[in-house]
Amino acid sequence: MIADLLIVAAIVALALPVVLGRSAFTSVALFVAYGLLLAFAWVRLDAVDVALTEAAIGAGLSGVLLLGAARRLAGGPPVEDAPPGKAQVALIGVGCAGLAVALGAAILALPDPAPSLAGPVMANIAALEVGNPVTAVLMGFRGLDTLLEAAVLVLAVVALWALAPDAAWGGAPGWRQPRAADGPLALLARVLPPIGVVVAVHILWVGADAPGGKFQAAAILTAMWLLPWMAGIAAPPPISRAWLRILVAAGPVAFILAGFAGSALQGAFLAYPQGYAKAVIIAVEVVLTASIAVALALLVLGPPAEDRDA
Amino acid sequence: MTLLVDVFTVLAVAAGIVFFIAGTAGLIRFPDTSSRLHALTKADHLGLGLVVLGLLPRAESLGGVLRLLAIWGLVLVSSAAAGPMLARLARRGARGG
Amino acid sequence: MTEILLGAALLVLATVMTGLARVLRGPGIADRVMAAQLLGTGGIAVLLLLDAATGTPGLADAALTLALLAAFATVALVRGAPDDGGDPPA
Numbered sequence A: 001m002i003a004d005l006l007i008v009a010a011i012v013a014l015a016l017p018v019v020l021g022r023s024a025f026t027s028v029a030l031f032v033a034y035g036l037l038l039a040f041a042w043v044r045l046d047a048v049d050v051a052l053t054e055a056a057i058g059a060g061l062s063g064v065l066l067l068g069a070a071r072r073l074a075g076g077p078p079v080e081d082a083p084p085g086k087a088q089v090a091l092i093g094v095g096c097a098g099l100a101v102a103l104g105a106a107i108l109a110l111p112d113p114a115p116s117l118a119g120p121v122m123a124n125i126a127a128l129e130v131g132n133p134v135t136a137v138l139m140g141f142r143g144l145d146t147l148l149e150a151a152v153l154v155l156a157v158v159a160l161w162a163l164a165p166d167a168a169w170g171g172a173p174g175w176r177q178p179r180a181a182d183g184p185l186a187l188l189a190r191v192l193p194p195i196g197v198v199v200a201v202h203i204l205w206v207g208a209d210a211p212g213g214k215f216q217a218a219a220i221l222t223a224m225w226l227l228p229w230m231a232g233i234a235a236p237p238p239i240s241r242a243w244l245r246i247l248v249a250a251g252p253v254a255f256i257l258a259g260f261a262g263s264a265l266q267g268a269f270l271a272y273p274q275g276y277a278k279a280v281i282i283a284v285e286v287v288l289t290a291s292i293a294v295a296l297a298l299l300v301l302g303p304p305a306e307d308r309d310a
Numbered sequence B: 001m002t003l004l005v006d007v008f009t010v011l012a013v014a015a016g017i018v019f020f021i022a023g024t025a026g027l028i029r030f031p032d033t034s035s036r037l038h039a040l041t042k043a044d045h046l047g048l049g050l051v052v053l054g055l056l057p058r059a060e061s062l063g064g065v066l067r068l069l070a071i072w073g074l075v076l077v078s079s080a081a082a083g084p085m086l087a088r089l090a091r092r093g094a095r096g097g
Numbered sequence C: 001m002t003e004i005l006l007g008a009a010l011l012v013l014a015t016v017m018t019g020l021a022r023v024l025r026g027p028g029i030a031d032r033v034m035a036a037q038l039l040g041t042g043g044i045a046v047l048l049l050l051d052a053a054t055g056t057p058g059l060a061d062a063a064l065t066l067a068l069l070a071a072f073a074t075v076a077l078v079r080g081a082p083d084d085g086g087d088p089p090a
Helices: A002-020 A024-044 A048-075 A086-108 A118-128 A133-141 A143-161 A184-206 A214-230 A242-266 A277-301 B002-029 B033-058 B062-091 C002-024 C029-054 C059-080
Strands: none
Touching: A002 A024, A002 C002, A024 A048, A024 C002, A024 C029, A024 C059, A048 A214, A048 A277, A048 C059, A118 A133, A118 A277, A133 A143, A133 A277, A143 A242, A143 A277, A184 A214, A184 A277, A184 B062, A184 C059, A214 A277, A214 C059, A242 A277, B002 B033, B002 C002, B002 C029, B033 B062, B033 C002, B033 C029, B062 C029, B062 C059, C002 C029, C029 C059
8 A cells, every 4th residue: 555655656756747847858768767667556456467568668668769759859940839828728727637537537436346357258268278368368359459459550660651751761760879889888789689589588488378478578679679779889771671571561461361260260260270279379479579579669760861860 | 494594585685675775865865966876876786686685595496596687687787887878978967957 | 474575675665766756856867867777776676576475477577677678768868868958949
């Protein structure tokens, strides 16, 4: 109870300067810390799977993504919007307060015990041969949702690349980092990735029976891929590379093929053959991990830019 | 035997907490950013090391022991690298709003 | 023993939160970046103590992930920090 109060107080104490801060950089720095705190909150809510994702995405990727956004904004023409008037500020305040009250009321109005599908999931989990109910839901019972999410990532990469100026099309994504040939950053960029790959494989593998899985593993892989880029000792591959595009699409394609195999063998899309459910799930997850890792990295890097030094 | 392990864990974890408290005390009391960085990167990581040491005999398998050691090793390497980078940032005197 | 470990986890959490309150006050950018570092190290200790106390699966792996990525966050932030006072004009 004391721990919960401490975490909630810290979340609020961090959230306020993130929103109110005048400098974009300070807001991003505190937002990264905020993500770490959210991971603790998820642990307290017994959602270790979500905590792992939050730790991997929050600590690893969203910070780099937001810093890149701040950098791009700083390079553009100054924003000349007039500051909001008093009536607009009041309206925004009322709107936010109303939303908060509505959310609170909705949570308090939940029937007790809250409606849950946890029972049916645990009753049928044996059919999928995996021990982690989260994996069973993501890959089995709600497999179609996960398939569509994976497809959304591919579409997001396509949409992002569409923003590239014609002259830069086919070039390397992201901006060029100043090179750190030696020193602490170069050391980390050389030492950490091999260890990180091992950790990612471990997280993916235990995901079948314990918290972990493809998304967390992919986020770790992405962070390890971005590290040498941040140190300026490796450049990302140009987006015209065929293998890069194939990798991005491979995960959803493998998932769809597994789905049609289910139609042919079991008579239902995404039905896994009996006795081979776990093998198919893990095979699809391995390919998905690679695809998600590459897609996340490309999304964080951004479209290829005309002026690579900007 | 279990009593011995328990006593060892309690002693090591308690020593670790002392260093965490010392680190936070330094964070609060030290006057400038570079000194505060000392308090954070040194005391906290020693504290974590002692906590890891105390939990080692309680690990259920060899893999658990290796994971604990890997965690501490990773934190040592990465904070050793992050410390100087943060110090350089502090020396640039960059100020946030 | 479980209670002792849980108490230890709470104590470390309280210490980290106290440190966080200080780090939030700044004044420099480096102080704010320290928040990620502080929560990373302290959070790993809390997760490991919770894992030893409750045995909830996944906590040790969460600590491992944090150990790997808390440094990544610090590096990314230092690398992305504006060169001199404050942000470039927005």
